[in-house]
Amino acid sequence: xxxxxxxxxxxxxxxxxxADDMDAAPRRRSRSGRSSWERLAPLVLVAPAVLVxxxxxxxxxxxxxxxxxxxxxxxxxxxxxxxxxAELFADPLFLGALRNVVWLVLLLPIAVAIPxxxxxxxxxxxxxxxxxxxVYFFPAVLSPVIVGSIFNLLLAFDGPLNGLLGLVGLGxxxxxxxxxxxxxxxxxxxxxxxxxxxxVVFLSxxxxxxPALLDAARSDGxxxxxxxxxxxxxxxxxxIQFVFVxxxxxxxxxxxxxxxxxxxxxxxxxxxLPEYYVWIQQGQMNRPAFAxxxxxxxxxxxxxxxxAQVGFLRRTGKED
Amino acid sequence: MRGARxxxxxxxxxxxxxxxxxxxxxxxxxxxxxxxRRDYILxxxxxxxxxxxxxxxxxxxxxxxxxxFVNSVIxxxxxxxxxxxxxxxxxxxxxxxxxxxxxxxxxxxxxxLFVPFQVIMVPLVRTMADTGLVxxxxxLILAYVAQFLPFTIYLMASYYSTIxxxxxxxxxxxxxxxxxVYRRIMLPMGRPALLSVGVLNALFCWNDVxxxxxxxxxxxxxxxxxxxxxxxxxxxxxxxxxASGVLIAAVPVLTIYxxxxxxxxxxxxxxxxxx
Numbered sequence: 001x002x003x004x005x006x007x008x009x010x011x012x013x014x015x016x017x018x019a020d021d022m023d024a025a026p027r028r029r030s031r032s033g034r035s036s037w038e039r040l041a042p043l044v045l046v047a048p049a050v051l052v053x054x055x056x057x058x059x060x061x062x063x064x065x066x067x068x069x070x071x072x073x074x075x076x077x078x079x080x081x082x083x084x085x086a087e088l089f090a091d092p093l094f095l096g097a098l099r100n101v102v103w104l105v106l107l108l109p110i111a112v113a114i115p116x117x118x119x120x121x122x123x124x125x126x127x128x129x130x131x132x133x134x135v136y137f138f139p140a141v142l143s144p145v146i147v148g149s150i151f152n153l154l155l156a157f158d159g160p161l162n163g164l165l166g167l168v169g170l171g172x173x174x175x176x177x178x179x180x181x182x183x184x185x186x187x188x189x190x191x192x193x194x195x196x197x198x199x200v201v202f203l204s205x206x207x208x209x210x211p212a213l214l215d216a217a218r219s220d221g222x223x224x225x226x227x228x229x230x231x232x233x234x235x236x237x238x239x240i241q242f243v244f245v246x247x248x249x250x251x252x253x254x255x256x257x258x259x260x261x262x263x264x265x266x267x268x269x270x271x272x273l274p275e276y277y278v279w280i281q282q283g284q285m286n287r288p289a290f291a292x293x294x295x296x297x298x299x300x301x302x303x304x305x306x307x308a309q310v311g312f313l314r315r316t317g318k319e320d
Numbered sequence: 321m322r323g324a325r326x327x328x329x330x331x332x333x334x335x336x337x338x339x340x341x342x343x344x345x346x347x348x349x350x351x352x353x354x355x356x357r358r359d360y361i362l363x364x365x366x367x368x369x370x371x372x373x374x375x376x377x378x379x380x381x382x383x384x385x386x387x388x389f390v391n392s393v394i395x396x397x398x399x400x401x402x403x404x405x406x407x408x409x410x411x412x413x414x415x416x417x418x419x420x421x422x423x424x425x426x427x428x429x430x431x432x433l434f435v436p437f438q439v440i441m442v443p444l445v446r447t448m449a450d451t452g453l454v455x456x457x458x459x460l461i462l463a464y465v466a467q468f469l470p471f472t473i474y475l476m477a478s479y480y481s482t483i484x485x486x487x488x489x490x491x492x493x494x495x496x497x498x499x500x501v502y503r504r505i506m507l508p509m510g511r512p513a514l515l516s517v518g519v520l521n522a523l524f525c526w527n528d529v530x531x532x533x534x535x536x537x538x539x540x541x542x543x544x545x546x547x548x549x550x551x552x553x554x555x556x557x558x559x560x561x562x563a564s565g566v567l568i569a570a571v572p573v574l575t576i577y578x579x580x581x582x583x584x585x586x587x588x589x590x591x592x593x594x595x
Contacts, residue, residue, distance in 0.1 A: 041498030042417035049410035056466030063443035143527030204589035
């Protein structure tokens with residue numbers, strides 16, 4: 001039984017009603033004298049999970065923010081106010097990492113449009129759509145380490161891609177060694193590896209689209225671009241919004257493996273992202289408090305970018 | 321009609337090319353793994369003349385790959401088992417009972433979903449180090465459980481909320497305690513969701529490199545993905561052996577994908593449509 005099909009929105013309201021019924025149930029039993037062990041059952045069942053999440057996820061978040069205002073090394077543990085942040089924003093490597101975030105935001109529409117277009121074609125049943133669906137999705141299950149390793153071979157200076165370019169008469173490109181190109185190369189590989197995820201999300205969004213609207217548009221003689229603009233985009237606005245936000249979060253938080261394997265931040269620090277910077281300061285430079293400051297900034301960047309996107313998309317959604 | 325047919329092919333051709341671009345990198349790697357070093361250097365595009373397994377054997381036996389593989393299996397099995405246990409318990413409790421703070425707990429799980437690992441990794445590793453959990457299997461397992469539990473709880477709660485409460489009530493009338501209802505009704509009935517979420521969690525844990533890198537510093541505890549990155553340095557001049565190592569790390573994932581493709585996609589979209 002597919003999990004996706006079992007989660008219609010209507011299930012949620014049904015669940016809320018049930019929860020009201022359940023509210024009275026435990027109290028009734030407690031009056032009838034069952035043991036407190038039984039009465040506390042829901043709490044007992046939740047407790048281990050809550051403990052793990054609080055201790056290893058939410059508490060570290062507070063700890064980290066607090067930690068970012070202390071010093072490293074000689075000043076270990078001492079309160080240093082905003083010193084770490086001042087140093088952070090004076091570091092060209094970190095500023096470069098933030099500049100790369102701006103590039104990611106600019107490239108984001110491409111990373112969303114590709115799976116969006118492909119999902120549209122698959123939904124409209126181009127020949128072989130079932131095959132495409134499973135082929136496109138498969139890189140999404142590969143580890144960034146595997147993907148990065150494979151592309152290290154493919155993008156080598158004397159590798160297959162440059163060989164292909166040679167065949168069409170173009171000069172070789174130093175994909176990972178040229179500081180103007182490397183960041184785009186890594187983002188390109190990231191998109192290659194993750195567009196299947198977004199594609200599947202788009203397809204599940206299409207499942208909620210009313211086919212009658214498409215038929216109506218077609219019988220009115222709408223062209224494919226018109227159908228996309230006037231039927232599909234408005235109909236899928238929630239899905240598009242979701243894909244925008246998750247793709248952005250993915251770019252900010254799951255490119256570590258690729259950066260680690262493919263460029264190690266190089267050449268000349270041109271492929272740093274905040275998350276990689278945090279790792280270097282923590283793992284290589286042994287400056288945990290400074291790293292905590294960098295990760296706090298990363299969190300704020302994500303929050304700002306995420307909220308800005310939701311706000312922006314909501315506004316454009318209203319215009320339609 | 322004729323115009324429509326042409327535009328269909330205009331779409332089909334780039335889609336086929338993209339499918340090729342999706343598959344070819346893996347084919348290239350598998351092909352490279354089947355070549356001798358000499359053949360690879362002379363011509364990296366030609367098909368390997370025969371299925372040679374000696375590179376695979378070298379990659380498996382040398383450089384600790386076998387050991388890393390076992391480490392990965394231990395950690396992934398432990399993490400997935402614990403995730404499914406804790407996730408289904410909490411998911412059942414949060415979907416079928418309303419108690420003081422139950423809404424806040426569900427919201428807390430959702431909020432935890434949006435706290436990325438990079439933001440908490442510094443203090444997390446410190447906490448783990450203070451409690452002696454760094455560089456131990458339980459430590460890495462706990463780190464994975466903490467990382468993927470919010471998502472697991474969320475999906476299990478969504479799934480269990482589709483099971484009518486009448487079933488729970490009936491089981492109670494038959495004399496089950498709440499714990500009995502969980503064990504005898506909810507666990508068996510949750511199998512489809514447990515399988516989907518389990519497969520997805522197994523992929524996440526197997527593929528992770530950042531958490532493993534931080535939590536398992538010593539060589540003997542390395543997981544396979546960290547091992548692959550170290551293979552790269554060792555076999556930089558011997559691409560066929562390196563490609564073999566990559567293939568060894570990819571094969572379990574590809575196998576799972578072949579068998580559970582629909583379930584993975586369903587779990588991804590179940591997490592997405594209401595995330």
